[in-house]
Amino acid sequence: MKTPVLAPSLLSADFSSLERAIKQIEDNNGSVVHIDVMDGDFVPEITYGQPVVRSIRKLTKLPFDVHLMTWHPEKQVKTFAEAGADWITFHLEACVHAHRIIQQIHELGKKAGVSIVPSTPISSIKEILECADIILVMTVNPGYGGQKLIPSCLKKVSELKKLREENNYNYLISVDGGVNNDTLQSVIDAGADVIVSGSSFFNGSLNWKA
Ligand code: DX5
Ligand code: ZN
Numbered sequence: 682m683k684t685p686v687l688a689p690s691l692l693s694a695d696f697s698s699l700e701r702a703i704k705q706i707e708d709n710n711g712s713v714v715h716i717d718v719m720d721g722d723f724v725p726e727i728t729y730g731q732p733v734v735r736s737i738r739k740l741t742k743l744p745f746d747v748h749l750m751t752w753h754p755e756k757q758v759k760t761f762a763e764a765g766a767d768w769i770t771f772h773l774e775a776c777v778h779a780h781r782i783i784q785q786i787h788e789l790g791k792k793a794g795v796s797i798v799p800s801t802p803i804s805s806i807k808e809i810l811e812c813a814d815i816i817l818v819m820t821v822n823p824g825y826g827g828q829k830l831i832p833s834c835l836k837k838v839s840e841l842k843k844l845r846e847e848n849n850y851n852y853l854i855s856v857d858g859g860v861n862n863d864t865l866q867s868v869i870d871a872g873a874d875v876i877v878s879g880s881s882f883f884n885g886s887l888n889w890k891a
Pocket of ligand 1: 715
């Protein structure tokens with residue numbers, strides 16, 4: 682995959698027509714569909730679950746990155762894999778046995794992503810960098826679209842890039858939250874491989890050069 686790639690987040694789509702939203706993603710340089718799953722507890726709101734993923738799976742061949750903002754992600758990975766997720770990304774802060782969950786996702790034949798909120802340092806995920814396929818750096822506090830990017834979080838992206846070079850790791854670095862035309866270049870410069878965009882993609886303002 683030639684990076685950086687754009688991963689539009691369905692969170693900011695018009696839910697009354699997810700078919701149209703998927704088409705917008707395909708027609709506007711989206712390479713991955715980012716699907717934010719919220720449980721109303723790890724984050725305040727509730728979005729959608731496996732039945733929705735299952736139903737939109739038939740609309741596109743693009744990979745689905747399911748971003749689980751849920752407690753106990755280990756209870757969800759199998760059913761999201763069966764529903765059609767290609768990448769399953771869970772929060773380090775939502776579980777104890779991150780390493781085991783990565784193994785569980787790999788056993789299901791899917792890519793494993795680990796996400797960290799703005800207050801979590803890279804040192805907390807050092808032990809799993811070797812086996813994760815994606816590290817998703819949240820650049821806003823998770824839960825809502827349309828927030829402002831926290832610039833200090835981008836230091837973690839550069840740090841991950843350096844660690845990958847030094848250790849020959851293979852993960853992709855993904856950035857999620859507050860990406861718009863004012864912040865896009867700083868996210869690319871920091872070294873992101875996958876750039877998630879919700880509100881600026883779906884309001885048509887994001888100027889992504891393919
Ligand atoms: C926020 C979600 C994001 C969200 C990003 O908790 O994880 O994926 O859709 O939205 P924007 O791009 O509007 O910040
Ligand atoms: Zn997300």
